[in-house]
Amino acid sequence: MTSPHHDRRPARSVPELLARARCLLLDFDGPVCHLFHTRSAMSIATLLRTRLAERGAPVTDPGLLRGSDPHAILRAAPWPELAAELEILLAEEEELAALGAEGTEYAEEFIQAVADSGRLLAMTTNNAPGAVRTYLKERRLDGCFGERIFGRDPVHPALMKPDPHCLRTAYTSLGIPPQDCLMIGDSAADERAADAAGVPFLGYLRVGDEAHRFGAGYRGPLVHGMKQLEAAARALRPL
Template sequence: MTISVADVLRGTKVVLLDFDGPIAALFGGVSATAAIEELTAIAAAHGYDITAEGPPQFVQKVSQLGDEELLHAITDAARDAEVRAAASAVPTPGARAVMRAARETGRRVAIVSNNAPAAVSAYLDRHDLGQDVDLVVGRHDGLAPRLMKPHPYLLTLALTSLGVPAEAGAFIGDSVSDIEAGRAAGVAAIGYANKPGKRERLSAAGAHAVIETMTDLADALHAAVGSA
């Protein structure tokens, strides 16, 4: 039996959104290569040869080394790189509509990201979206990297902060780690397949539903109205 996105959203009281992908392409205006090269150089200065897909992944890799001095330096540099990137991040079509649809249907909105909260907040301020978001939870200073997604900690923290039980939440993310985190936290996990092949990967990871545009999600929030 096929379950529609609207069916998945029935009974939800909070929409939890990943940032990089569902809300914006963080490095859509500038190449992530420069940020990774900067982090790689810092690691090299400490005697390590490391590279990763993006700043969050770099932080996670460094955390496995047990070098606290390097981890602190990398965490600070990754945050600063993300904040700079937020100034030219490219909005995801339909993301604003999702936030407004959530508001219009009586749901709260939280952004739960492995990116630094400062970068997310900078983006929201730049695009005048702060009033549409109740909470931002991310890779804050002092957070043990092992608690980043796919660990459910950040999602659970958001739910606890908003006073909402897991069964009343739905998390939308564009990566397998997002789906794994959502399922581990006990919320409905909706995959955002914004690239070829993602629908299959997100479905295989256990997504309760998959969307291909954020507008689809906005429409589903309205379709499920009356049951939230």
């Protein structure tokens, strides 16, 4: 009989996607928590813009002048030394944000159910690894992930998703073929990274979010909220 991990027909449901996966690669900010719940992303983006201006490299791109994405500001650093300085600042801010992060409803139960099924869990995120570890330790979820935290490369910000670097690093270091993984993410960047890495993708939306956040052409599987995922994880057969 053919192993489910070698059946390459498209999965038709969320439970089937989960059942096929030997390793789940989770985005952090969104599916697992609201990282910038008490320490806003806008305040951190403003802090980075201020640092750039102080170093003689003010942001001039109209799309970044009022933007709330600190990662976009990090990418805008015009030379490596300044990017390294911004990386240190951003990593510190993300770790502080992790202390006040709000957990996504049902995410902890989902994570524990997946771990109980014998499947591996790994984090593939554009956030600093230290912020992820801080959050997981605060929630006593660190044992479910161990050292499997694949976050932002501190030297090469261009390797953030949608670049597939963190996903490829994850499945290569774990020795698991990409087709036996499943990426769960909440953005077009997550979907593009998974596609480039050859990893099956499940789009996560908060209840009330619209699917267009993945792009007009996205026709892949979607789940609204973590409750459905948590229920499917509890029904998984152990590996």
